Amino acid sequence: MYEKFLTNLISNLKYTHNIKVFLFKIYLILDIRLNSEFEVILKKVEEKITILFYNTISLRVQSLLEHIGSSILYLSSKKNQLRAYVEKHKIAEKLEDALNSCLDKLPEEPFSFLAAKLLELAPPPVVDHLHGRQILDSRGNPTVEVDVYCKINGEVKLMARSSAPSGASTGSSEALELRDKDEKTYLGKGVLKACKNVDEKISPVLEGKELKSLVLLDEIMCKTDGTELKTKLGGNSITACSFALATAGAKLLDQPLFMYLAENFYGKENMPSKFTLPVPMVNILNGGKHAGGKLKIQEFMIVPSKDIPFSQRLKNVTTVYHHLGKLLVKRYGVSAKNLGDEGGFAPLLDTADEALEAIEEAIKSAGFTVGTDIRLAMDAAASEFYDEKTQKYEIVEGEWVTTEELVDWWVALVERHPAICSIEDGLHETDYKGWISMQEKLGDKIMLVMDDVTTSNPRLIKQGIEEKWANSLLLKINQIGTIMEGFEAVRLIHNELQGNVIVSHRSGETTNSVIADLAVGVGAGYIKTGATARGERTCKYNRLLQIEEYLKSKEML
Numbered sequence: 001m002y003e004k005f006l007t008n009l010i011s012n013l014k015y016t017h018n019i020k021v022f023l024f025k026i027y028l029i030l031d032i033r034l035n036s037e038f039e040v041i042l043k044k045v046e047e048k049i050t051i052l053f054y055n056t057i058s059l060r061v062q063s064l065l066e067h068i069g070s071s072i073l074y075l076s077s078k079k080n081q082l083r084a085y086v087e088k089h090k091i092a093e094k095l096e097d098a099l100n101s102c103l104d105k106l107p108e109e110p111f112s113f114l115a116a117k118l119l120e121l122a123p124p125p126v127v128d129h130l131h132g133r134q135i136l137d138s139r140g141n142p143t144v145e146v147d148v149y150c151k152i153n154g155e156v157k158l159m160a161r162s163s164a165p166s167g168a169s170t171g172s173s174e175a176l177e178l179r180d181k182d183e184k185t186y187l188g189k190g191v192l193k194a195c196k197n198v199d200e201k202i203s204p205v206l207e208g209k210e211l212k213s214l215v216l217l218d219e220i221m222c223k224t225d226g227t228e229l230k231t232k233l234g235g236n237s238i239t240a241c242s243f244a245l246a247t248a249g250a251k252l253l254d255q256p257l258f259m260y261l262a263e264n265f266y267g268k269e270n271m272p273s274k275f276t277l278p279v280p281m282v283n284i285l286n287g288g289k290h291a292g293g294k295l296k297i298q299e300f301m302i303v304p305s306k307d308i309p310f311s312q313r314l315k316n317v318t319t320v321y322h323h324l325g326k327l328l329v330k331r332y333g334v335s336a337k338n339l340g341d342e343g344g345f346a347p348l349l350d351t352a353d354e355a356l357e358a359i360e361e362a363i364k365s366a367g368f369t370v371g372t373d374i375r376l377a378m379d380a381a382a383s384e385f386y387d388e389k390t391q392k393y394e395i396v397e398g399e400w401v402t403t404e405e406l407v408d409w410w411v412a413l414v415e416r417h418p419a420i421c422s423i424e425d426g427l428h429e430t431d432y433k434g435w436i437s438m439q440e441k442l443g444d445k446i447m448l449v450m451d452d453v454t455t456s457n458p459r460l461i462k463q464g465i466e467e468k469w470a471n472s473l474l475l476k477i478n479q480i481g482t483i484m485e486g487f488e489a490v491r492l493i494h495n496e497l498q499g500n501v502i503v504s505h506r507s508g509e510t511t512n513s514v515i516a517d518l519a520v521g522v523g524a525g526y527i528k529t530g531a532t533a534r535g536e537r538t539c540k541y542n543r544l545l546q547i548e549e550y551l552k553s554k555e556m557l
Ligand SMILES: C=C(OP(=O)(O)O)C(=O)O
Pocket: 166, 167, 168, 169, 170, 379, 381, 451, 474, 504, 505, 506, 507, 508
């Protein structure tokens, strides 16, 4: 009974931060109900508070609670005064109601003194230090993981941990992925230098900083590096820090991560009362650099209707994924269900039409309508099949086409497969004339998505908007470095282009799910995070299921 009451009190405090109410309620429990066993109960309460903290409450509140024992003792010295008050007002029976009605009349002493004392004893938690560690990503390559330690009430605690992803088909203007280049370890791909930068260069400049504003922390890291592409400290170290700091900030403020990111994105006063969940663009069939066959186009994706709840979107695309697996095995043999880097199937197909037809058939055999229930999307990663010398594209093995021919090829492909709703990186990253021509021909029909051409870099995005390269943006935080810079990219696309943002994973991933929270936090229309298979991909989808449930329970969807 007391446990339940205490839990209520503590969660009450969490929202109201009304120490006066809280302490007075505790006093009432101790003094009115359990007067005879005061000392025993006092101990019990202290114990319970400690246990409850570890299960239910935020650290900021903890720092207050850690002093509650001595506060109760102080209160106990005033108990006669309080008891007289309570008796006078006859509040022993209906504790809750009576308390509310008499609080205003309560003498200020000793509560205001205690409140001030407790707050003074509870300085805001700050960053103590960061530690970088070399771990493995989903391709078995080293990447940077960062631990954030905070100082709370004088004690140093591990608060959060996160890591950087890594791309394979990278744009040439991406933030530097700092690798050791020592061929003897991990074939030169080690990231020990980047980890050292976290410990020795980033950690000292963040020490003592509060975690309320991620933007400020990211800004400090950007300034410390001082280069656009993070060539001094490494984009991989900075991204891992930015992800870990956001995770730590959310934990300290006892907020879901998406909410913490939203507060940093919109500002506390402009927070939306409702959130939306992104439509997943689900990788289902792989080609290009992520698979290794003749198929030039890197990713074929399916896109469920946005008019159904997220959990149903996920169920529908996963059903199609399994149907496609069966169909490919039947048609091409068991090796056709081998998986590419992002979890999509990697059958040895030759052309985009072959891939699209197989997917369309799988959608139908799963009982859905192509184009209404499920649409199609592609990431061409065209820079990977472009020859800079001849300025031609090898869209089908052995067949080279010019920019104009490729744009016409795309237009014809969309005509043959009207369920296509999005094409990413349809042209090489500097073939700006090609981009503009494709936007003119297809921009009012489908999403044309800038990835390698803009590399999530606000400067390039501004140029892309001005020159009308395309109508949508792929956002990969590690292309630019920090979440703060990602916020700027989203603002540009939403406010100046009225376009769509697709928050994206990388082909080399870890099992952190920060991008799922990011997509919800900034109100991105879409998320691209691979197949609905393999742990490093499904952890993002699973996180979105958790967020959906949370938002529903709070009526914020
Ligand atoms: C996710 C992608 O792959 P990578 O991470 O290899 O760039 C992509 O090209 O959109």
